[in-house]
Amino acid sequence: MAKDDRKPRRPRAETPRGFRDWFGPDVLARDAMLGAITEVYRRYGFDPLESSAIETVEALGKFLPDVDRPNEGVFAFQDDDETWLALRYDLTAPLARVYAQHQRDLPTPYRRYAVGPVWRNEKPGPGRFRQFTQCDADTVGAASVAADAEICAMLADALEAAGIARGDYLIRVNNRKVLNGVLEAIGLGDPEADAHARGVVSRSVDKLDKLGPEGVRLLLGEGRKDESGDFTKGAGLAPDRIELIMGFLDARRDDAAATCAALRDLVGHTGVGAEGVAELEEIAALLDAQSYGPERVVIDPSVVRGLGYYTGPVYEAELTFEILDDKGRKRQFGSVAGGGRYDDLVKRFTGQSTPATGVSIGVDRLLAALREKGRLAEAAQGPVVVCVMDRARMAQAQTICAELRREGIRAEVFLGGGNMGRQLKYADKRQSPVAVIEGEDETARGVLQLKDLRLGALLAQSIESNEAWKAQPAQLEIPRAELVAQVRAMLARRYDGAA
């Protein structure tokens, strides 16, 4: 009985663990950035695709539900008909499924872009969320590395359109085939027989950014003890082989021709290595012809993208300006986008090899970079707020709003309860530039009061007074008929030098 007496507990008003909500200015800034990027994508002939957020687990492929932990890596659940479904964890796996499914109706090559949320069932951390937005562009069905070169050029244009200045970013291009040539050169040429050793080498090389050359050297040799004292067993390679790999990672020279020459010296005697170098030369030549020079795109063998599914050129866009990290140390902002060629994803479905290449922009990171550089689209100004002196005057207040909106001016009435002070406080929270006040007395005299809230805020800050501002009245009585013109004039006042 005691149980029945208890009131039902109220649900907690909480975003689930690892998720977040986006509010007005952040949504607008992100959408403005994505709008600029997708406009570039469209100009390159890419078409939008919005696939379903839910895929069958078998189509996603990488993650298989296991009875005990069906949610490993993805958010998975079983449909009524027993099919395992999951929220997509990226936009590439769904593209492969869509292309395999709709191939006949799509042009070949198929250029598509996609913007949307993806979900990862991972442990959340600071700045690490379980839902985030990706912005991808891919070309499916084009074997030529001209498709890779095009994506690199487009990525450069997209970053600049988003607000990253030329000189503040660099697109670095490498080729998995060259790494495979290196593996062949050190006697690990068989993808199957040498799978384990190749994996250890690839993972070691991929830690270059994190551990530096010395750390990678240790991992390729005997092994490495980290700061906590934990020991990671190394690949156990002989010193000359380690030097060959380190030479590969360090092969970037002053220009693409010199870099490619250095790579050819290292791996030119292997079939796959020579092919990889030739592809890099072709990409460099194509970009050069379009004036994407080394200030925007470079060949850089130290780029080794983590994902296993790349089969040819890989590329990464990094922002080269410095920021202060959590501990106040200067560091480069780092990677905001990456991608490459993955020729085997569609084959999973169709059995036929289908060349594909594409890039994914980390939307949140790029947004953070723009914020860092002060290049976010300025948070849109709040609306004009029309104050309501008493409830009986609501119709007049709404009519004033309607007039302003009809002229394209963002406007709202105060719909809450409260006196003038409370209404102006609300207007302040809304970052409203102008308040319109209309009471019984004003109506009788055919006038309105306009309050310049931006000027009011500046004057209230008691910063050094600026005579030019003070010359403008913070409150103004205007004839009712001049509403739109006078509000426009007040909105046009400029206080740029302020604060």
Next chain:
Amino acid sequence: MAKDDRKPRRPRAETPRGFRDWFGPDVLARDAMLGAITEVYRRYGFDPLESSAIETVEALGKFLPDVDRPNEGVFAFQDDDETWLALRYDLTAPLARVYAQHQRDLPTPYRRYAVGPVWRNEKPGPGRFRQFTQCDADTVGAASVAADAEICAMLADALEAAGIARGDYLIRVNNRKVLNGVLEAIGLGDPEADAHARGVVSRSVDKLDKLGPEGVRLLLGEGRKDESGDFTKGAGLAPDRIELIMGFLDARRDDAAATCAALRDLVGHTGVGAEGVAELEEIAALLDAQSYGPERVVIDPSVVRGLGYYTGPVYEAELTFEILDDKGRKRQFGSVAGGGRYDDLVKRFTGQSTPATGVSIGVDRLLAALREKGRLAEAAQGPVVVCVMDRARMAQAQTICAELRREGIRAEVFLGGGNMGRQLKYADKRQSPVAVIEGEDETARGVLQLKDLRLGALLAQSIESNEAWKAQPAQLEIPRAELVAQVRAMLARRYDGAA
């Protein structure tokens, strides 16, 4: 052993049951429509909110996971820490959670709009998907029906901005309180003691659109046998009570004043009914003052929105033009948006009553209506396609594209393999207006060939020849230096009268 010999089965390339993919033109048309609508929302002072797609099941509230069928109605799954999570099934429940959670940081009243996917774990059917887009606007924290009137005016503006002409839509407004007054008048005034009977009456009345007055009359009385012979037991009301309810549903008169007078006659003697009528009068007066007359918004007691959580004014936008249904019969297009006041949703979390009102637009239905009326933003034209005569000429082809794009012209090179015929077929699939052809001979002579593909297509249709078109050459040799100007001129040719 036999099992191990089997090759792994290829995954099926299929959208999961009840889901769909959206391709280029549909995505662009929908986004253009949503852009027009949200611009209106913003002009009314509404701010965007993007809440997480996943909520805790307890926050969603309506659907509780049961051990046997955790997915009843929603897609639900358990987090590592045992919390039940689910994909949101609408945008209103998340708003209530967000407002309860962030109340202190948000202005009050809080006007927000939201656009995004929602998921329903329901049986899919023709045109019924398990993921679809909603577009909502709500005002939280405003008790005044001025907020409801504002939403109705904004909905009218939004529909017109989306492309629905005035006269092709009608927003119908009713008030739950008036229905509650009717229930009180027939002796079912106690929400708790009479809960069952009130539920039967509400559900019967809600079937007016589907069954017509006679069907509702039967359901309110003894019961009704449907076409298949199945019998639904009725509410068993006495004839005079049934007439009172039918009188309420039929109380719409020529104008708002007359309708409100009729309603007052029916329920004016009950407290809640009188309050409801007064609110409708106030809404009508507010809209009238802003010139939203009966050609756009009417008071109509026959609107009874299904959802149980409405507590005051309810409204519905219906498109009044006729379309042909599946069986070729004419019928009104019907409802594309609806909403109302729900004063109790936030209270679930906070314990404090929080007034709220809002509307949800059925994005897919409105898009279908615009398609029906031929008012979709014209499917964007395909890109200019630059043909590649041989692989060695790729750099020149990409450079031509880069030049066009720099001038804002959408352009792409053909990246596939194949002869000129195949390339032009590709251009055709891309709905490309212009093809650029540049071979060795052209380069030597410093020229390019431009093909007008739209004219080519028209001529190929052998429709009645149009001398004005024929006067323009379908293929043109131009100096290389005139690329941009000549492509622009060809894009500017008009073939409006065609096909």
